[in-house]
Amino acid sequence: MSRKIPEKWQSSVKAVKAVQVAFDMDEKIQLAIRKEALEAGFSPSEQIRTILGLPTSKRPKRPRLTVSLSPDDYALLADKYDLTPDQQLEIKKRLMDDLVKHIVEK
Numbered sequence: 798m799s800r801k802i803p804e805k806w807q808s809s810v811k812a813v814k815a816v817q818v819a820f821d822m823d824e825k826i827q828l829a830i831r832k833e834a835l836e837a838g839f840s841p842s843e844q845i846r847t848i849l850g851l852p853t854s855k856r857p858k859r860p861r862l863t864v865s866l867s868p869d870d871y872a873l874l875a876d877k878y879d880l881t882p883d884q885q886l887e888i889k890k891r892l893m894d895d896l897v898k899h900i901v902e903k
Contacts, residue, residue: 820845830848839853878891
């Protein structure tokens with residue numbers, strides 16, 4: 798019995814069939830590709846696709862940095878900023894201030 802994929806998921810079919818490929822190569826090569834990507838405003842994955850002559854996403858991407866924070870991390874940061882762990886938005890604001898300050902003071 799073949800099940801029909803819902804219409805709203807049709808655009809995701811190709812992505813589901815894609816296979817991620819990991820490259821174990823010299824650290825210097827990886828760093829060079831990452832630097833090229835950064836300078837071009839690409840993700841490392843997009844840079845690899847460009848190098849290989851494959852199509853890349855034409856959608857502009859919002860540049861952002863990410864970090865994963867556990868409940869323990871929030872507790873530590875809340876203590877650092879004299880807040881409570883559930884004040885996650887305020888903690889995020891303080892983190893952003895610290896990151897900017899770190900770069901500006903260099």
